[in-house]
Amino acid sequence: xxxxxxxxxxxxxxxxxxxxxxxxxxxxxxxxxxxxxxxxxxxxxxxxxxxxxxxxxxxxxxxxxxxxxxxx
Amino acid sequence: xxxxxxxxxxxxxxxxxxxxxxxxxxxxxxxxxxxxxxxxxxxxxxxxxxxxxxxxxxxxxxxxxxxxxxxxxxxxxxxxxxxxxxxxxxxxxxxxxxxxxxxxxxxxxxxxxxxxxxxxxxxxxxxxxxxxxxxxxxxxxxxxxxxxxxxxxxxxxxxxxxxxxxxxxxxxxxxxxxxxxxxxxxxxxxxxxxxxxxxxxxxxxxxxxxxxxxxxxxxxxxxxxxxxxxxxxxxxxxxxxxxxxxxxxxxxxxxxxxxxxxxxxxxxxxxxxxxxxxxxxxxxxxxxxxxxxxxxxxxxxxxxxxxxxxxxxxxxxxxxxxxxxxxxxxxxxxxxxxxxxxxxxxxxxxxxx
Numbered sequence: 001x002x003x004x005x006x007x008x009x010x011x012x013x014x015x016x017x018x019x020x021x022x023x024x025x026x027x028x029x030x031x032x033x034x035x036x037x038x039x040x041x042x043x044x045x046x047x048x049x050x051x052x053x054x055x056x057x058x059x060x061x062x063x064x065x066x067x068x069x070x071x072x
Numbered sequence: 073x074x075x076x077x078x079x080x081x082x083x084x085x086x087x088x089x090x091x092x093x094x095x096x097x098x099x100x101x102x103x104x105x106x107x108x109x110x111x112x113x114x115x116x117x118x119x120x121x122x123x124x125x126x127x128x129x130x131x132x133x134x135x136x137x138x139x140x141x142x143x144x145x146x147x148x149x150x151x152x153x154x155x156x157x158x159x160x161x162x163x164x165x166x167x168x169x170x171x172x173x174x175x176x177x178x179x180x181x182x183x184x185x186x187x188x189x190x191x192x193x194x195x196x197x198x199x200x201x202x203x204x205x206x207x208x209x210x211x212x213x214x215x216x217x218x219x220x221x222x223x224x225x226x227x228x229x230x231x232x233x234x235x236x237x238x239x240x241x242x243x244x245x246x247x248x249x250x251x252x253x254x255x256x257x258x259x260x261x262x263x264x265x266x267x268x269x270x271x272x273x274x275x276x277x278x279x280x281x282x283x284x285x286x287x288x289x290x291x292x293x294x295x296x297x298x299x300x301x302x303x304x305x306x307x308x309x310x311x312x313x314x315x316x317x318x319x320x321x322x323x324x325x326x327x328x329x330x331x332x333x334x335x336x337x338x339x340x341x342x343x344x345x346x347x348x349x350x351x352x353x354x355x356x357x358x359x360x361x362x363x364x365x366x367x368x369x370x371x372x373x374x375x376x377x378x379x380x381x382x383x384x385x386x387x388x389x390x391x392x393x394x395x396x397x398x399x400x401x402x403x404x405x406x407x408x409x410x411x412x413x414x415x416x417x418x419x420x421x422x423x424x425x
Contacts, residue, residue: 008222010159010355010369011289015297016214037152038284041079046297061225 002028006043007035007062014039015046018067022050027069035062043067079283080304086279087308093272094187094309095316097135100264104322104331105191107313108135108276110358111172111181111347112332114376115383115392116260117241120253123380124387128258132245134266136362138273140238143281143366145274150282155231157370160220163416164371167350168378169385170409171358174346176383176392177339177402178202179332182287182347182357186306188333190313192325195333198340205341206348207291213353213417214296220353220420223371231368234376238366242270259332277363285309286360288351332395339398339406346409353416 004021006014014034021030030052034040040063044054051070056063077085090108097107106112112129119130147153175181178199180188185203188196210218244252245266255261263269279285283305290302317323327335334340351357354375356364361379364372386392391402 008156008159008224009219010223010364010371011284012214012292012296012355013219015293019297036154041284045299045301049297049299 001031003031003033005033006039007033009039011038011042015042018043018046029069030067032065032067033059033062034065040065080301083283083285083301083305084308086283086285087305088312090276090279090285091186091190091309091312091314092316093275093312094183095190095313095320095322097264097269097272098322099320100268101262102264102269103259103262105188105193106180106184106259106332107187108272109180109184109187110136110362111175111383112179112184112259114172114358114379115176115386118380118383119255119260119387122251122253123384126387128255129260129387130253130255131260131263132241132252133263134242134245134269135273135276137238137242137245138270139277139280139359139362140235140366141242142274142277143363144235144238146278146281147367152281153231153368155226155228155368155370156223157226157230159223159371160420161371161374163220163420164354164375165378165381166412167354167416168361168375169382170412171347171350171354172379172382173386173391173402173405173409174343174350176386177343177398177406178347179334179393181359182344182351183359185344186287186310187313188330190310190317190323191331192323193330193333194325194327195330195335195337195340198337199344202341202344203288203348204291204295206345206350207288207352208295209345209349209414210352210417211292211296213421216417217421218353218417219422223369226370228368230370233370234365234373277366280359280363281367284360286356288348288357289360291348292352334393334395334397336393336397339393339403342403342406342410343393346406346413349413349417350409353413
């Protein structure tokens with residue numbers, strides 16, 4: 001699976017990187033690694049607006065967001 | 073708090089409260105259309121510390137310390153305080169300094185743009201257009217891979233430094249030792265009671281920390297990803313300020329004779345374009361930087377120090393505009409700032425893969 005590591009990057013770069021990964025891998029699930037609440041929220045909002053399902057997993061020092069594209 | 077209301081609803085409530093409170097502060101003594109302005113108030117703090125000697129703009133504005141301490145307490149309570157740093161701090165220092173030079177050519181930060189509009193000051197339209205143009209330029213660089221690099225976790229004690237600095241400023245504001253300068257006339261002498269300003273700041277700091285409110289990020293996210301979350305905070309802030317201004321009779325629509333404003337629209341626009349671009353490259357407006365610095369982001373702390381230095385230069389070199397218009401050197405400084413910011417955007421990027 002495509003993994004996007006946005007740990008240590010400040011707003012809005014996590015969103016820019018996730019968006020780029022979505023555009024480069026249409027229809028594929030993505031995993032986004034983040035270490036703070038703000039980028040977790042921002043990436044989740046982006047994913048939600050593009051029809052991805054979001055699963056949040058707590059990992060050491062942050063979160064792993066599993067983004068699964070919708071059926072369309 | 074965020075669990076009770078949907079995040080966007082909470083953001084709209086926070087924006088309404090923040091805008092209403094900011095306008096109400098002018099009723100309680102703050103300068104007209106300047107209930108809250110991070111650029112003006114940082115400049116007043118620099119003056120109070122003697123970093124510049126413009127006698128009419130020297131006051132330790134408790135709103136700023138309130139915002140910082142409110143955000144700090146909120147971050148602690150909600151477990152979001154995280155000491156970190158090391159993402160190009162020197163670059164952020166200069167971005168912060170040039171932000172302030174641009175803002176003081178316009179005469180206000182992106183928060184005051186909204187407050188000036190809500191007071192009927194049409195000169196702020198050019199300023200707002202500048203903020204948007206700056207954000208759009210920043211988006212261009214972001215899409216090209218611009219990035220100031222990753223931060224690293226650092227010592228918790230390092231993260232406490234900015235909140236302690238703000239606490240120190242607050243103590244100086246309370247005890248007023250002789251070496252702190254306080255304006256006897258002019259905008260610096262117009263202020264609400266210390267306790268009132270502090271409480272207003274604490275409330276705004278708390279709300280801004282919970283919502284991530286940002287007066288440049290709102291435009292950036294709107295253009296970049298059509299995300300209206302942060303923008304809804306700006307819009308609600310405007311509505312809140314407008315309503316209170318209508319009630320207290322402080323709406324005067326026009327260009328001429330507006331409080332702490334100048335009518336040269338080219339430099340209103342370019343000043344705020346510089347502010348919008350530098351803020352986008354830093355990752356947020358000065359309000360957001362103040363909140364981040366209070367959450368343990370030492371890079372944002374460096375940006376704030378750059379802002380303090382920038383306001384000092386703005387007055388020491390007479391770069392700041394006056395109601396008569398831009399100063400002799402202000403426009404040159406804005407152009408130097410734009411060249412610097414564009415260079416940062418162009419040269420500090422990862423190769424796009």
